[in-house]
Amino acid sequence: MADAIKVLLVDDHQVVRRGLRTFLEVQDDIEVVGEAADGAEGVDRAEELRPDVILMDVKMPGMDGVDALRRLRELDNPARVLVVTSFTEQRTVVPALRAGAAGYVYKDVDPDALAGAIRSVHAGHILLQPEVAGALLSQEEANSGPGRAGSLTEREREVLGLIADGRSNREIARALVLSEKTVKTHVSNILMKLDLADRTQAALWAVRHGVTG
Numbered sequence: 001m002a003d004a005i006k007v008l009l010v011d012d013h014q015v016v017r018r019g020l021r022t023f024l025e026v027q028d029d030i031e032v033v034g035e036a037a038d039g040a041e042g043v044d045r046a047e048e049l050r051p052d053v054i055l056m057d058v059k060m061p062g063m064d065g066v067d068a069l070r071r072l073r074e075l076d077n078p079a080r081v082l083v084v085t086s087f088t089e090q091r092t093v094v095p096a097l098r099a100g101a102a103g104y105v106y107k108d109v110d111p112d113a114l115a116g117a118i119r120s121v122h123a124g125h126i127l128l129q130p131e132v133a134g135a136l137l138s139q140e141e142a143n144s145g146p147g148r149a150g151s152l153t154e155r156e157r158e159v160l161g162l163i164a165d166g167r168s169n170r171e172i173a174r175a176l177v178l179s180e181k182t183v184k185t186h187v188s189n190i191l192m193k194l195d196l197a198d199r200t201q202a203a204l205w206a207v208r209h210g211v212t213g
Contacts (some may be wrong), residue, residue: 004031005122008051008115009070010042011035011084016107020055020084023111039068046072053122058085058096069099070193072204073197080121084109124168126200131163151193157211159186163199164206193209 007030009017014037021032034049036042039056040063046054054072056067069081083096083104093104098142102121105114105124117127152160155176163174169183187199205211 005053005118006031006033006049006051007051007118008033008042008045008054008079009035010037010039010045010054010060011057011063012037013057016057020114024115024118027115029113039063039065039071042068043071043075043077046077046079047075050077053118054079054081055118056081056084056096056101058087060091066095066099066195069096069101073100080124082117082121082127084114097128097200100200102200124170124199125166126203128200147179152190156186156190156193159183160190160202160206160211163187163190164203164211166203 009020011017011020017037018036021035024030024032030152033051034045036045038060042054042056043063045149056065056068060145063071065083065085072079072081080102081100083093083101084107085092085096085104086107096104103117104129105117109117120127158176159172162175167175168189171178172178173180173183176188189203190202191197194202194205196205201211
């Protein structure tokens with residue numbers, strides 16, 4: 001499965017990990033490459049195995065999912081993190097998204113929907129429920145106000161609008177007839193100019209300030 005999406009499971013409940021593995025191993029395009037029982041072990045395994053996607057629980061003993069997300073960001077680990085949680089409160093999910101998660105699903109998610117979510121975040125999309133997106137917007141401080149949009153080039157505004165639409169770098173490159181490398185450069189410039197940490201914050205900033213694709 002050379003082209004399969006490599007997935008790491010991080011959850012303190014062995015039964016949950018076993019259930020996720022059992023389902024995902026029957027997917028032709030997904031390969032479970034490892035497991036971890038807490039955030040610290042998850043970070044170590046992510047550095048060792050370099051998965052494409054990490055399924056991360058939020059509440060775990062020791063280092064929890066949010067701290068693990070922050071550590072992965074510090075290490076510049078490229079894995080996309082999909083939070084898998086049994087907690088529905090925004091106060092639990094929002095910090096994980098702000099720490100860099102690409103989205104979240106609940107542990108009772110339909111198996112096919114989970115596989116679809118993995119494929120989606122691997123492709124560069126952001127999975128946000130409307131109520132959580134609203135909570136993120138309401139909590140954003142105005143440290144990157146609308147005036148900063150003037151520092152973006154016309155092309156960067158186009159790229160930002162497509163990020164807000166949930167497009168991956170590959171899809172943006174195809175839409176704007178650019179190379180993926182050029183799109184990555186534009187994304188880096190956008191994050192730097194707007195003083196944002198990741199694509200999730202960029203998408204939310206674009207929605208707040210009316211920049212659409």
